Amino acid sequence: MSAPLVSVSYVSTATEPFDDERLAALLSYSRRANHAHELTGMLLYRRGRFFQVLEGPRDAVEHLMDAIRGDDRHTDVRVLLSEDIDERRFTEWTMGYEPISVSPSPAPAGFRDTFDDLESDDDDAIIRAVRELTVWFRARSTSSAALLGSASSR
Numbered sequence: 732m733s734a735p736l737v738s739v740s741y742v743s744t745a746t747e748p749f750d751d752e753r754l755a756a757l758l759s760y761s762r763r764a765n766h767a768h769e770l771t772g773m774l775l776y777r778r779g780r781f782f783q784v785l786e787g788p789r790d791a792v793e794h795l796m797d798a799i800r801g802d803d804r805h806t807d808v809r810v811l812l813s814e815d816i817d818e819r820r821f822t823e824w825t826m827g828y829e830p831i832s833v834s835p836s837p838a839p840a841g842f843r844d845t846f847d848d849l850e851s852d853d854d855d856a857i858i859r860a861v862r863e864l865t866v867w868f869r870a871r872s873t874s875s876a877a878l879l880g881s882a883s884s885r
Contacts, residue, residue: 734788
């Protein structure tokens with residue numbers, strides 16, 4: 732029998748901006764380390780903010796979250812949702828990534844162009860936002876060839 736699975740969603744602020752090269756290096760390292768520890772998930776980065784979902788065996792996820800909290804590239808690490816799961820949502824991705832570009836024109840009404848709504852004090856609103864971002868990522872990733880690498884390296 733395999734170890735019980737947990738999913739943790741969090742946001743953090745980058746202490747310094749990440750350009751494409753720096754993000755690529757972070758993703759490369761994360762994918763190798765996550766594969767070795769049976770972790771899967773997704774990462775979004777926009778305007779100096781990270782949103783990440785990690786899933787895997789509880790001990791491995793907790794160990795990685797401790798490392799993230801101690802990583803000087805992050806500040807204001809805030810766990811939004813931690814839950815036991817029966818199956819992985821990101822089975823094919825050791826770390827799926829989707830770049831979110833910043834448009835020069837204003838976003839349409841109702842469009843999330845920041846992670847600010849994840850800073851709410853309303854737990855129900857946060858859970859809805861986490862679920863929306865997760866569904867958006869999975870739908871976009873399965874219909875797009877924009878992800879880096881093959882399924883086995885994501």
